[in-house]
Amino acid sequence: MPDYKAPLRDVRFLIDEVFDFAGGYQALGATDASPDMVSAILEEGAKFCEQVLAPLNRSGDEEGCHFDNGVVTTPKGFKEAYAQYVEGGWNGVSADPEYGGQGLPPSLGLLVSEMIGASNCSWGMYPGLTRGAMAAIHAHGTAEQKNAYLPRMTAGTWTGTMCLTEPHCGTDLGIIKTRAVPNADGSYAISGTKIFISAGEHDMSENIIHLVLAKLPDAPAGTKGISLFIVPKFTLDAAGEAGARNAVSCGSIEHKMGIKASATCVMNFDGATGYLIGEANKGLACMFTMMNHARLGTGMQGLCLGETSYQGAVKYARDRLQMRALTGPKAPDKPADPIIVHPDVRRMLLTMKAFNEGNRALAYFTAQLLDVEHLAESAEEREQAANLLAFLTPICKAFMTETGLEATNLGMQVFGGHGFIREWGMEQLVRDCRIAPIYEGTNGIQALDLLGRKVLGSQGKLLMGFTKLVHKLCQEHAEHPQLKAQVAQLAALNKQWGELTQKVGMAAMKNPDEVGAAAVDYLMFSGYITLGYFWLRMALVAQQKLEAGNGEADFYQAKLATADFYFARLLPRAAAHKAAVEAGGESLMRLSAEQFAL
Incomplete structure (x- = not known):
């Protein structure tokens, strides 16, 4: 298994030199998030992930979770690692101090989440889903519900889930069958079956708080009739502690391609006691609130697994000897040259590096938006941040997972046949990453969300919120001595972005299927431009630092070389996606359903 090392130098480059997290915290009044505090969190988080979680990654995959008559046991070491996580207060880094959290900005929680996901993706699913449940209770729960659940969830002694999917429906939640019947005491009896529930049952926490979608007896049809309920594994006694076992049980766990150490459960609710959260039929x-949190977290998984794969691939490429360089021996004292000298191996490594570092920049930018949305005093600032987040969330989820999957595939490819062998650990990263484009809304659904709801649904308002940022950056640096060509390339694509959107919008007015036909290619086109924006920002900073002679020339030169590669070899992919969008949907819809079987 690759030895994971937290990429702290690249993290600091982004938070200190590109995005100025410290300045952002000061502007938002988050004075507790001092540079010393941030540094301590990064250093201690890195130690925990490198020394505790990473060593459990392969063994957790090999052992998987155990199921015995409704009882789920996590792999050896997982429970003990979680106890250390709770003891360290990691679950409450960015949680509300009113409920025991440290009250630090949301972005700091995301920095820790990246290291957790990269060191042990399966383990990270347990606290990851809890934070989504916490966010929903915090945003929509009553004061009584918040006081009852959030302190222990913040501490991590109780975990949480999202129970949405049912055997007959995934994305189409309007047709769920789970029912909630009112009880005389104001609670509800929840009955139904939910599937694919991550961390639905396990042995790591004292209680599990399920957030369950269900329909009331008089609910309207479709999504307008969905309500959300809190259903604890153990109901709370008079003192607010975990009391009697609720009528919720795990029927089985799934046998999966990857993330095998994450318990993916079938959950049966047999008249379980639940409590309405938010308004009836407004679930x-x-x-x-849960899904958007989860979608950003899923996007991060693409980055996390791509980073770990890259670290393993680079080390292997430096050591593995195969053939001689085409331009002559580079290691004449050895029987062959290390494969890192070969152009095609460099193509794979640079593709991984460019996607990882570009995706990290995108993730950290969204993290800053989360800070503003939650902490800014100005309603206008909060709204602008929320709009940008709404636009970028489907790009984060889909583009980061597609490119993360490409990165893990390339990492395995660098190893050649050894990559296909389990003992090296590279194939596990591919298997773990494969779910990311599927769950929390497939990437096809993300594409429809981006194009249909966010772009066309807002008459282009959300798109323009981001394209204006790109335009401004390109305008300011149009004559940059070293980066003029990249600026012009990005500016041209940014202009095409608006033009392409208008074409799709016009076509959709005549035939709504055009939105579905264009959506995935439109999202990928958008993703490549989005990463282009962040690579230009990183290149501008790196060039400035080099000229200032601030030291670490190798780091900044590598950043510029990777930016050059992205603009030369990856950003041109946007043209193919644009051509596919412009081709329209006719070729997709021509075959009848019966002709697919021929």
Whole structure:
């Protein structure tokens, strides 16, 4: 298994030199997030992930979770690692101090989440889902519900889930069958079956708080009839502690391609006691609080697994001897040259590096938006941040997972046949990453969300919120001595972005299928431009630092070389996606359903 090392130098480059997290914290009044505090969190988080979580990654995959008559046991070491996590207060880094959290900005929680996901993706699913449930309770729960659940969830002694999917429906939640019947005491009896529930049952926490979508007896049809309920594994006694076992049980766990150490459960609710959160039939808003949190977290998984794969691939490429360089021996004292000298191996490594570092910049930018949305005093600032987040969330989820999967595939490819062998650990990263484009809304659904709801649904307002940022950056640096060509390339694509959107919008007015036909290619086109924006920002800073002679020339030169590669070899992919969008949907819809079987 690759030895994971937290990429702290690149993290600091982004938070200190590109995005100025410290200045952002000061502007938002987050004075506790001092540079010393941030540094301590990064250093201690890195130690925990490198020394505790990473060593459990392969063994957790090999052992998997155990199921015995409704009882789920996590792999050896997982429970003990979680106890250390709770003892260290990691779950409450960015949680509300009113409920025991440290009250630090949301972005710091995301920095820790990256290291956790990269060191042990399966383990990270347990606290990861808890934070989404916490966000929903915090945003929509009553004061009584918040006081009852959030302190222990913040501490991490109780965990949480999202129970949405049912055997007959995934994305189409309007047709769920789970029912909630009112009880005389104001609670509800929840009955139904939910599937694919991550961390639905396990042995790591004292209680599990399920957030369950269900329909009331008189609910309207479709999504307008969805309500959300808190259903604890153990109901609370008079003192607010975990009391009697609720009528919720795990029927089985799934046998999966990857993330095998994460318990993916079938959950049966047999008249379980539940409590309405938010308004009746208004569960959709509560659900999206959870889903948006989960979608950003899923996007991060693409970055996390791509980073770990890259670290393993670079080390292997430096050591593995195969053939001689085409330009002559580079290691004449050895029987062959290390494969890192070969152009095709460099193509793979640079593709991984460019996607990882570009995706990290995108993730940290969204993290800053989360800070503003939660902490800014100005309603206008909060709204602007929320709009940018709404636009970028489907790009984060889909583009980061597609490119993360490409990165893990390339990492395995660098190893050649050894990559296909389990003992090296590279194939596990591919298997773990494969779920990311599927769950929390497939990437096809993310594409429809981006194009249909966010772009066309806002008459282009959300798109323009981001394209204006790109335009401003390009305008300011149009004559940059070293980066003029990249600026012009990005500016041209940014202009095409608006033009392409208008074409799709016009076509959709005549035939709504055009939105579905264009959506995935439109999202990928958008993703490549988005990363282009962040690579230009990083290149501008790196060039400035080099000229200032601030030291670490190798780091900044590598950043510029990777930016050059992205603009020369990856950003041109946007043209193919643009051509596919412009081709329209006719070729997709021509075959009848019966002709697919021929």
